[in-house]
Amino acid sequence: MSTSTASLAADRAERADSTVPEHGTGRRVRTLRRRAGMVLIAVFVALYLVPVAGVLATSLKTNAEIAERGIWALTGRLTLANYVDVWSTANTVRYLINSFQVAIPAVVVSIAGGTLIGYALAKFRPRGGTAIQLVIVSGLFVPPQVLLVPLFTMFRSFDLLNTLWPMILIHSAVGFSVCTLVMRNFFEQIPDSLRYAALIDGASEGEVFWRVMLPLARPALAALATLQFTFIWNDFLYPLVFTSARDDVATIMLGLLNVKGQFTVAYGTQASLAVIASIPTVAIFFVFQKHFVRGLLSGALKE
Amino acid sequence: MRPTTRWAILFMGPPILLFTAIVVVPTAMALRLSFTDANILGQTSQWIGFDNFVEAFTNEHVRKSIRITLVWTLFGALIPPALGLGIAMMLQANTRFAAIMKSALFVPISISLVVVGQVWIWIYQPGDGLINQMLGLVGLESLEEAWLANRSTALWAVFIAWAWQQAVLAMILYLAGLTSIPGELVEAARVDGAGQFQVFRRVIVPLLRPITTVVLSLIAINSLRNFDLVFAMTQGGPVRETETMPMLVWRILFRQHEQGLASAVSLILFAMTLVVVGGLTWWGRRGSYVD
Numbered sequence: 001m002s003t004s005t006a007s008l009a010a011d012r013a014e015r016a017d018s019t020v021p022e023h024g025t026g027r028r029v030r031t032l033r034r035r036a037g038m039v040l041i042a043v044f045v046a047l048y049l050v051p052v053a054g055v056l057a058t059s060l061k062t063n064a065e066i067a068e069r070g071i072w073a074l075t076g077r078l079t080l081a082n083y084v085d086v087w088s089t090a091n092t093v094r095y096l097i098n099s100f101q102v103a104i105p106a107v108v109v110s111i112a113g114g115t116l117i118g119y120a121l122a123k124f125r126p127r128g129g130t131a132i133q134l135v136i137v138s139g140l141f142v143p144p145q146v147l148l149v150p151l152f153t154m155f156r157s158f159d160l161l162n163t164l165w166p167m168i169l170i171h172s173a174v175g176f177s178v179c180t181l182v183m184r185n186f187f188e189q190i191p192d193s194l195r196y197a198a199l200i201d202g203a204s205e206g207e208v209f210w211r212v213m214l215p216l217a218r219p220a221l222a223a224l225a226t227l228q229f230t231f232i233w234n235d236f237l238y239p240l241v242f243t244s245a246r247d248d249v250a251t252i253m254l255g256l257l258n259v260k261g262q263f264t265v266a267y268g269t270q271a272s273l274a275v276i277a278s279i280p281t282v283a284i285f286f287v288f289q290k291h292f293v294r295g296l297l298s299g300a301l302k303e
Numbered sequence: 304m305r306p307t308t309r310w311a312i313l314f315m316g317p318p319i320l321l322f323t324a325i326v327v328v329p330t331a332m333a334l335r336l337s338f339t340d341a342n343i344l345g346q347t348s349q350w351i352g353f354d355n356f357v358e359a360f361t362n363e364h365v366r367k368s369i370r371i372t373l374v375w376t377l378f379g380a381l382i383p384p385a386l387g388l389g390i391a392m393m394l395q396a397n398t399r400f401a402a403i404m405k406s407a408l409f410v411p412i413s414i415s416l417v418v419v420g421q422v423w424i425w426i427y428q429p430g431d432g433l434i435n436q437m438l439g440l441v442g443l444e445s446l447e448e449a450w451l452a453n454r455s456t457a458l459w460a461v462f463i464a465w466a467w468q469q470a471v472l473a474m475i476l477y478l479a480g481l482t483s484i485p486g487e488l489v490e491a492a493r494v495d496g497a498g499q500f501q502v503f504r505r506v507i508v509p510l511l512r513p514i515t516t517v518v519l520s521l522i523a524i525n526s527l528r529n530f531d532l533v534f535a536m537t538q539g540g541p542v543r544e545t546e547t548m549p550m551l552v553w554r555i556l557f558r559q560h561e562q563g564l565a566s567a568v569s570l571i572l573f574a575m576t577l578v579v580v581g582g583l584t585w586w587g588r589r590g591s592y593v594d
Contacts, residue, residue, distance in 0.1 A: 041393055045404070047467070051422040052410055054433070058425075070431030113318030126311035132319070139326050141576040143528055145552040145569040149336060149562045150329035173325035176318055205310045234415035237530060256417050257535065267425070274421055278414045285413040289406065293479045 059083070059275045063266035071267055082272035092276060094248055095255035099280075102164050102251060103232045106171035111224050113172065114179020115217065119209055121180070122187035123195060133184065139177035144237055155242060162249055166242040171232045179224055186220045187213065222291040230281045252277045330573075337566035348563065355567035364543060365568060368551040372527060372572070375462060375547060376579065379526035383466045384518050387473025388511075394474075395481055405478065411471045420535030423464035427451045451537055457544045465532050469525060473518045480514035481507070516587025523579045527572060548572045 058071055060078040069075065086092050117136060121129050147170075155166045190213065198208045214221075236253035243249045250258070256277050259270055285292065337355050341348035359365045390408075394401040411419070426433040427450035435447040450460040484507065492506050508515075530549035533539060539546035539554060546554070548568060555565040 037393070044390060044393070048408065048411060048471075050433070051419075051426065051467070054425065055418065055422050070436065071425050072431060072433045072436055109321075113321065116314040117318050120311040120314040124307040124311035124314070126308050126315075129311075132315070135327065136319075136322060138577075139322070141524065141573065141580060142326065142330055143549060143552075143569055143572045143576065145530070145549050145556075146333045146566070146573055147326065147329045148556065149341075149566060150332035151325070153332075154329070169321070170325055173321045176322050177326075205307070209314075230413055234417075236415070236417060253415055253417055256415075256421075260417070260421055260535070270421065274418045278418055281413040281415075282410055285409040286406065289409055293475055 055271050055274055058267055059271035061268055063268040066267050082268040083276070086269055086272045086276065091247060091250070091255060092252075092273065095250055095252040096276070098164060098249060099233055099251040099253070102167040102171065103229055106168050106175065106232050107225055107228045109168075109172035110175025110228055111179050111221060114176050114181075114224070115183045115214075115221070117176060117180045118183025118185075119187050119213065121184045123192070123213075124205075133180070136177055136180050139174060140181070144174075148241055152241065160242075162243050162246045164243075164249060167232075167235075167238050167251070170238055171228075171235070175228050175232075178227065182220055182224055183217070186217055190216060219291050219294060222288050223294060226284055226288040226292045229284055233281050333566045333570060336563055337570050339563045341562040341566075342560050351563070355564045356571070358564060359567050359571060364546070365551065367543065368546045368548050368568075369571070369575075371458065371546060372529075372548045372575070375458075375529060376523055376526040378462065379466070379469065379522050380519050383469035383522055384473045384477075384515065386466070386470035387475075387518065388477045390470065390474045391477035391481055394478065408471050408474065411468050412475070416468070416531035417535045419464060419468055420532050423460070423467075424451065424536055426464075427460050452541050454541055454544050457537060457541055461533060461536050461545050464536065465529065469522055472521065472525075476514055476518050476521075477511065480511045484510050513587060516583055520580050520583050523583060524576060527576050527579065548575075 054072065057078075058066065059082055060080070061076045062079055062081060065073075065076045117132075120126065121133055126132075151166065151170065152161075155161050160166055194212060195208050198212050199205070203211065234253060236251070236257055239251045239254040240257070243251075243254070247255075247258075256270075256273055259273055336348070338350055338352060339348035340351045340354070394404055429435060429447070429449040429452070432450070434450065438444060438446050448456060450456045488506055488510070489502055492502050497505065528549060529547050530553065533545055533547050533550045534553070537545045539550040549572065552565050552569045552572070555561050555568065
């Protein structure tokens with residue numbers, strides 16, 4: 001709604017502008033300004049387009065051609081050979097499956113837990129709730145490096161090193177911080193009368209949460225899903241620490257990092273693996289982009 | 304016990320247990336470790352009081368990495384938000400081009416820093432790197448440089464790659480903030496005779512303050528945590544010129560195997576994060592028009 005009023009106002013302003021008689025110099029200044037604006041926009045488009053297009057183009061060139069003419073050469077035949085190659089020879093498929101096996105449970109658990117804590121804090125208002133919230137939200141500020149040594153010792157004693165469990169558990173728990181923050185703020189905005197009305201109708205607190213509140217929270221949940229999936233999918237620190245000994249439990253980001261470290265692996269191969277690794281997060285962002293912005297703001301602003 | 308308390312325990316209990324096991328207890332363990340001389344995994348360790356913290360603040364490598372991290376955070380708080388606001392204002396128009404760009408700009412923040420690092424390595428590398436090729440094209444071969452291997456350019460080279468991504472994060476948030484500014488306010492200021500710059504300074508910037516607080520907090524956290532991109536691009540080199548604090552902790556842990564010192568440095572980083580974000584939150588509340 002505010003968008004439409006803004007554009008209406010802009011329209012009105014424009015019309016007001018055009019009623020002012022144009023003098024020669026005024027027009028020239030305006031044309032100059034518009035030209036400068038165009039140049040700025042062109043520079044900025046190039047700045048963002050070139051790196052992205054560079055990876056895509058490199059992934060579609062043969063390694064021989066890149067070796068001969070350089071990465072950024074504009075010429076060359078395009079081929080899917082690198083993709084076929086990466087898909088069939090390297091452990092790519094295994095890496096992708098591993099990444100999904102970490103990301104999906106961790107996204108679900110972190111959002112479920114954050115929603116439960118956030119709802120309880122906002123609606124049940126237990127004694128000590130503020131302190132609980134403070135501790136959980138402080139998790140946002142703990143650098144991962146603080147946790148590495150204790151967690152390493154812990155996972156080793158449970159014999160979980162070189163499995164996917166460390167990543168699933170860590171991302172679930174660490175994710176509670178942002179999910180609790182966003183969901184508490186979300187439920188805080190929902191009037192209590194809604195809950196009381198349902199309770200008077202005979203629903204239990206659990207039913208109110210599940211049947212009334214959760215459906216309302218769908219946009220916030222979608223935003224968190226986008227945020228959490230991207231964050232977990234793109235992480236490579238925990239896999240690097242906890243699964244470095246076995247290639248078959250590596251996630252796609254660790255696989256990509258390892259390939260990058262090997263100088264024998266050609267650029268075309270690296271680029272196609274990078275594109276494959278990026279597809280899931282880019283796709284999710286395209287689908288959920290509107291929710292993402294709203295969710296991020298609702299979580300961050302109302303605190 | 305009130306019935307709502309019982310429900311609260313039922314709802315919060317399990318996730319809080321997991322959070323305690325994975326975040327709270329390990330943080331406490333790290334705090335304990337930071338007062339010991341622990342160095343090989345699993346070996347029992349001696350209590351040495353504040354020695355690790357004294358070492359951290361006197362050791363030249365630790366001090367240098369604190370400096371690098373602070374400089375990074377300062378410029379991180381200035382450049383990406385400014386760029387992001389600029390881009391957001393350019394894309395505010397309701398044109399087809401702006402709509403396409405807004406969607407396309409989700410790519411830089413949805414891709415991993417490993418990928419970002421990889422592309423920027425290709426941009427910076429000597430030989431067929433993009434920058435050097437362009438310099439060659441316009442006859443400036445003398446300025447060609449191994450940008451990531453040169454001690455005086457490496458840090459800024461990595462910073463630019465990082466700012467490239469973070470500016471988009473700022474842009475997305477500012478874009479949402481700009482659409483929430485009522486057009487009437489801008490119009491009223493114009494009617495009162497405010498020029499474009501005055502409208503920007505006196506109306507838009509103050510109204511965006513809550514968003515600015517969010518943007519600065521997020522970017523400050525990302526600055527202080529900056530490990531992924533440095534690891535992907537330089538691993539702290541050349542000669543530790545790009546060694547941010549998280550990168551240094553990594554090095555102390557996996558090359559020097561000094562867990563006590565590593566814990567101390569990581570906790571200093573934690574404290575720095577709390578101070579910076581606390582300060583920003585205070586700043587945001589103090590000047591906020593809307594509450």
